[in-house]
Amino acid sequence: MSDRPARLGTRRSPMATSQSQAVADAITDRTGTRVELELITSYGDVTQAHLTQLGGTGVFVNSLREQLLSGGIDFAVHSLKDLPTAPADGLAIAAITDRDDPRDALCARDGRKFSDLPPGAVVGTGSPRRVAQLAALRPDLTYVPIRGNAGTRLGRIAEGEVDAVVLAYAGLARVGRLDDVTDVFEPEQMLPAPGQGALAVECLASRADGDLAYLAAVDHAATRAAVTAERTVLAELEAGCAAPVGAYAEVHDGRLRLRAAVVAPDGSEAVRRERSVGTGGDAAAAASSLGRELAREMIGEGADRIVADAAEE
Template identity: 45%
Template structure:
């Protein structure tokens, strides 16, 4: 009998959906069944805001403990929730093709965020999104938002809130019927969290070679390069993943374009941008053998260098006066 691969996951509907997607893809690559192992994290049981819980890593810590203890063979994370520092004994072996990285504002009647009346109630628990909402419409009231996607949307349906801000990728992966009006935010003016829309497939360093090869076959080099840049920016300004920092990197042909914003008090923003051709450096990470292994060492290093350069621009322009250093990134 073929032994099943155990994939650890949070039990939320979104986490289960994401993990199921990876499980089906891994079954094809590994030729073995994959079963989901539900793991409860502190972030799943506490109703406190993310900032009160500590933000960075609140969903990842318990899952990583389970992986190291041998309760499962791999994990699937929303990359934006993963601390930028690696965990001892573990590695992110794959970042599948990224989904839509944009944020979406949901309302009952389709009124754009910028046109909501003074006093309108907008729900979000993210310091970055709070800053972006107030930038778009200084007259609204921002309310903390926790819970699953359906319960968040219900607060708009019930009239408790006039709008909420969610990640487009989460809505897409859930496949829910959306009966609210959606206003997608342009990434140029509304950059999102580092790694938003991307998944991270994490396993142990001592995992068997066959399983590691199967997991690595799920990796998308362009996604990995872009999110490595974004996370290097976040690490470079010493900010946690829930800090008021918006970052987005993507490819236009062979050119990687990066934009980053650190949000301070209303009207205070620090921006940085970068653009360079890197196609030949990231594409060779595909395949197997010594060449691919060497590329896997080179690619993250170059991506990290680009991110560090962008972070340096932000710091030179005063980002450290805005961002509170994180001790858990």
């Protein structure tokens, strides 16, 4: 074992460093490998543009990938929902960790639940997926784009700029802000982003089966199968992570159940589908096939048109 600690690249935000440290600790616990964090600033962290203007895909991961390819770091940890679905030349996802709670959470003024918000209340979120599904549930509310880390977004409530914000439950847990949660959206209400709650460990493909093979110690097979199905839907729809696409898969009693939804930005139109498959044999292949079949059904019902129309807005 080298005397030099492994270099884990991470974005600088409190949420990113918290989740990266958790992965580093898990690697050390399971393999004995010492890991140190290398803090890297991504374009997505410094720009003030909204996610829809950025196009979503890759804005939070490209700087980390550049460091991987140049040898500046040994591996990187990403929020899987931020990772483009297309493979990156020369890189491999060596591990996908056991998924945390994938649901979305509401943090509202005066402890209100979503159903308790008065008509016209202002809800902040940077996610077109969330806006579309929320608008389908409550078209009487006002939805506005909002940027910044969790603390910054929560501060907008205290400042009176918004009445509530919607954030990933897992992210709030990682930064110790669950006390701010006033309501949680079940998948039946709002499907999460593909991969939400899961973390991906990425490294050079040439090292994944070599000196970094120990990263497989933090891979979680059931989570990998579930997020593979979800991300395949996104890929087949040719939609980026800023598209109004929700997908959630879970393994239960030997079957992989996948639900997906594509919703128009104003919530007025939606295509929702569900399928399941047994997980015996090659789980990864079964998950990919499931995602493709579900996406093709949705395309047959006009989901690709909704995605295209949303991208033009």
